[in-house]
Each structure stands twice: as C-alpha cells, then as structure tokens.
Amino acid sequence: MSDLTDPSRAELGNFLRARRERLDPLALGIANGRRRRTPGLRREEVAELAGIGVDWYIRLEQGRDVSPSSTTVDALARALRLEPAEHAHLRALARVAERRPFVLESVPDTVRRVVEHLDQPAYITGRRWDILAWNAAAVDLFKDFGRIPLAQRNILIYMLTDPDARSLFGTSWAREAKRMVAQFRASHDLWAGDPAFIELQDRLSRGCTEFSAWWQSHDISATVAGRKRLHHRTRGMLSAEYATFQANDDPSLKLAIYKVEEVTR
Numbered sequence: 001m002s003d004l005t006d007p008s009r010a011e012l013g014n015f016l017r018a019r020r021e022r023l024d025p026l027a028l029g030i031a032n033g034r035r036r037r038t039p040g041l042r043r044e045e046v047a048e049l050a051g052i053g054v055d056w057y058i059r060l061e062q063g064r065d066v067s068p069s070s071t072t073v074d075a076l077a078r079a080l081r082l083e084p085a086e087h088a089h090l091r092a093l094a095r096v097a098e099r100r101p102f103v104l105e106s107v108p109d110t111v112r113r114v115v116e117h118l119d120q121p122a123y124i125t126g127r128r129w130d131i132l133a134w135n136a137a138a139v140d141l142f143k144d145f146g147r148i149p150l151a152q153r154n155i156l157i158y159m160l161t162d163p164d165a166r167s168l169f170g171t172s173w174a175r176e177a178k179r180m181v182a183q184f185r186a187s188h189d190l191w192a193g194d195p196a197f198i199e200l201q202d203r204l205s206r207g208c209t210e211f212s213a214w215w216q217s218h219d220i221s222a223t224v225a226g227r228k229r230l231h232h233r234t235r236g237m238l239s240a241e242y243a244t245f246q247a248n249d250d251p252s253l254k255l256a257i258y259k260v261e262e263v264t265r
Contacts, residue, residue: 007193018218049079085222161207182221
C-alpha cells in the first residue's frame, strides 16, 4: 500500500490539520505577520511550538508513512492544545497497526441473558456501534431493534436517520447526535479504510443532512456517563441517567444502561 493512501495515516493527518485550523493565533500570542489564507495556525508554527522539524510535521499531515515517537505525539498535543480525549486519540492513531478486516462481534450467551433480564433499558454495541443485544425495557424506551434489518441495526443509524429518534430526543437531538458522532470518530479512525466502516459512513451521510459538517470538523469526544431528557411517545417526558461499561469477556463489547424516571410537572 502506498504511504500516501494508508487510510489510518490519512486520518492522522486529517486530525492534525483539523485541530491546527481550529486554533486562534492571537490567543496563542502569535503575531499575524503576513496575511493568512486559511484559518488557524500555519504548519511551521505548529512545528515550532512542538519543537519538531517543519518537513517532519508536513509529512505527518500528508499522511505519509512516518511513525512519531510518544515524545513527539505529546509535544504535538501540547502545541495543538488538545483535550485529554483528543490527546488519547492522537496517541492511538500514531500507534495503529495494520488490522484484519472488521468482523461483526458476537455476544456470549451468558452476557446476553444477563442483559435481557435487567429491569432497566440496556443494550450492547460493538466497535462499529452495531446493536448486538438488548432487553425489553430498551425496546419500550427506544424501539424494537429486532424489527430493524441486521445491516441497519446500528445505534448511529437509529440516532441519525430514524425519525423516531428525533422525536424521542426533541430539541436536544442535534446536541446528542453530534456528541455521538464525536465519540464514534475515535473508533472509526482506527478502522479507516475498512469496507464496513466506509459503508456506515456513507449511509450516515445519505441519511442525515447534518452529518457531513459534524464529520468534517473531526471532533473527538470521550464516552462519559450523563443524563438525557426524552419525549416518550406514551410515557411523556422522561429523565434518563445513563452509563456505559466494557465487557470483560470481550472489551470490544460496550454495555449501555439507562435509569429512567418520569418527570413530574
């Protein structure tokens, strides 16, 4: 594979460029000097802040086959003012190795049975955020995932392209959907170029008008617990606390659990 077409290296370069263009030179105390044709810092300014060669940094942004050391990665994170989740993502991109083609995960029977018997809404997703297992409470809160064709049984496809999801999340839909895209981007970039991930990205682009702009921004967000307000079709306004957990049986499996309460007026 040519070093210019390695998808994982291309995503490393895209991420560096997106974060460089986000920075404000004046806020960093950098004089404007000659007129800037594009937003953010120049490549040579990032290289200087990180203490690395300009040519080396340019090769990184171009997605060439170069392997930055952990020291260089940390220096770039400081120069680009990366948040902790972004810093971790940069480290992961820098060390990503050749992967085998993506294969849909399977949920161990014991884990599936435990999830199905939980009283609170719960579901399991994989690395591509495919919905692999769920319980009756999740069906009541969201929808019957079993009626969704297997190829479309994905929490991102549901959230971004299903009118039921927009109705459920109401005015908070855009904020929640954008947050999920930023979380998924961290997984996607490690599988860049894999046909299964390309297909999912294409489907989201076709089904959600907002997706392309969110994707282009290359935002990265960590997965954290939180609270959502939902407009349920029969139960009315709900408050839902949620948290996610990795399965010891297979760390690629992620369990999401919701604690739901009705909002009293």
